[in-house]
Amino acid sequence: MKILVTGGAGFIGSNFIHYLFKKHSDYEIINLDSLTYCGNLENLKTIEDNPNYEFIKGDICDSGLVDQVVKDVDAIVHFAAESHVDRSILNATPFVRTNVLGTTNLLDAAQKHKKRFHYISTDEVFGSLGSQGYFKENSHYDPHSPYSASKAAGDHLVRAYFHTHRLPITITNCSNNYGPYQFPEKLIPLFVTNLLEKKKVPLYGEGLNVRDWLYVEDHCQAIDLVLHQGKIGETYCVGGNEEKTNLEITHKILEILGLGTEMIERVPDRKGHDQRYAIDASKIKKELGWEPEHKFEEALLKTVKWYQNNEEWWQRIKNKEYLNYYQKQYQEKK
Numbered sequence: 524m525k526i527l528v529t530g531g532a533g534f535i536g537s538n539f540i541h542y543l544f545k546k547h548s549d550y551e552i553i554n555l556d557s558l559t560y561c562g563n564l565e566n567l568k569t570i571e572d573n574p575n576y577e578f579i580k581g582d583i584c585d586s587g588l589v590d591q592v593v594k595d596v597d598a599i600v601h602f603a604a605e606s607h608v609d610r611s612i613l614n615a616t617p618f619v620r621t622n623v624l625g626t627t628n629l630l631d632a633a634q635k636h637k638k639r640f641h642y643i644s645t646d647e648v649f650g651s652l653g654s655q656g657y658f659k660e661n662s663h664y665d666p667h668s669p670y671s672a673s674k675a676a677g678d679h680l681v682r683a684y685f686h687t688h689r690l691p692i693t694i695t696n697c698s699n700n701y702g703p704y705q706f707p708e709k710l711i712p713l714f715v716t717n718l719l720e721k722k723k724v725p726l727y728g729e730g731l732n733v734r735d736w737l738y739v740e741d742h743c744q745a746i747d748l749v750l751h752q753g754k755i756g757e758t759y760c761v762g763g764n765e766e767k768t769n770l771e772i773t774h775k776i777l778e779i780l781g782l783g784t785e786m787i788e789r790v791p792d793r794k795g796h797d798q799r800y801a802i803d804a805s806k807i808k809k810e811l812g813w814e815p816e817h818k819f820e821e822a823l824l825k826t827v828k829w830y831q832n833n834e835e836w837w838q839r840i841k842n843k844e845y846l847n848y849y850q851k852q853y854q855e856k857k
């Protein structure tokens with residue numbers, strides 16, 4: 524099978540490519556990635572000489588290129604996106620460009636060449652939960668940030684191509700991922716790498732917002748299952764069933780690194796900060812037999828160790844561009 528992975532130089536995409544080669548060593552993989560600030564070919568160093576792997580530097584908004592690449596593959600697994608909520612608050616335009624127009628471009632090519640299409644989406648399209656309840660496949664759409672609104676537009680377009688053109692699609696909406704190769708602007712890698720540098724960690728507001736944490740390898744396994752066994756036209760919610768407040772996560776990381784709470788710096792809350800995300804993953808469990816294999820405590824420990832052992836990887840990133848836009852603005856305001 525020949526698979527086009529878009530955004531394969533990013534966090535989840537690169538983990539997925541490693542996963543695919545481990546699981547299906549005979550597969551051919553093309554990685555189409557424009558290498559934005561968070562695309563990093565170092566994530567794929569160990570497989571770059573694999574004859575079954577090809578990297579193409581290119582933009583999913585480039586319709587000529589996308590058409591050419593899509594023509595020769597059996598399936599598309601679409602990860603490429605602008606993915607960081609804080610950046611979308613400062614400038615929504617790149618989010619609309621890549622997440623909406625880029626996705627439409629891929630759908631057009633998939634439709635023209637009649638290819639299998641899997642779209643990686645997020646639980647954030649469903650908005651925010653109170654203290655009760657879970658997101659499910661039939662939860663109503665209520666995206667709150669420009670990021671989640673652009674991802675929701677992607678979900679709707681993907682389904683529209685199924686209904687209108689009978690394009691063989693599936694969608695997964697997953698919760699917050701963590702693990703190796705995550706760009707250190709997201710909560711866990713930012714906090715771990717800051718602490719390894721003996722810098723404080725910027726906790727938004729009271730730190731009581733809840734996310735449902737999913738180890739990236741468990742997510743990759745779910746995508747692989749849906750790609751091969753998912754029912755065409757269907758959506759599957761994928762979550763780790765590991766709800767934690769940001770404060771709990773911060774305390775756990777501090778404990779692993781033997782540091783105290785004086786390393787926490789309370790900073791103003793994110794604008795429109797969603798309170799809680801939590802997924803009911805019973806559909807993918809029941810229909811496809813998926814189960815997350817990693818428990819949060821041990822997978823967090825493994826993740827922290829990975830950042831400890833791969834300091835060169837994140838130092839290079841942080842030296843190039845360390846402060847995320849939101850923090851930078853906050854510090855400029857101070």
Ligand code: NAD
Nearest residue numbers: 530532533534535557558559562582583603604606645700
């Ligand atoms: P990431 O930001 O680490 O990587 C995104 C990749 O897409 C990068 O390699 C980047 O260079 C590439 N890219 C961006 N714009 C592009 C364009 N126009 N053309 C080609 N390539 C482009 O993101 P991630 O965390 O790996 O997320 C992957 C997907 O999973 C995204 O669609 C995201 O919305 C979704 N998702 C992520 C999470 C999470 O916790 N990280 C949770 C739910 C859903």
Ligand code: TYD
Nearest residue numbers: 608699708709710711725726727732734769
């Ligand atoms: P993030 O990793 O950006 O993922 P998302 O917003 O897509 O869920 O943030 C996870 C949680 O951590 C979210 O509630 C915001 C919070 N957070 C902080 O408290 N400080 C930070 O510096 C960052 C990046 C996030």
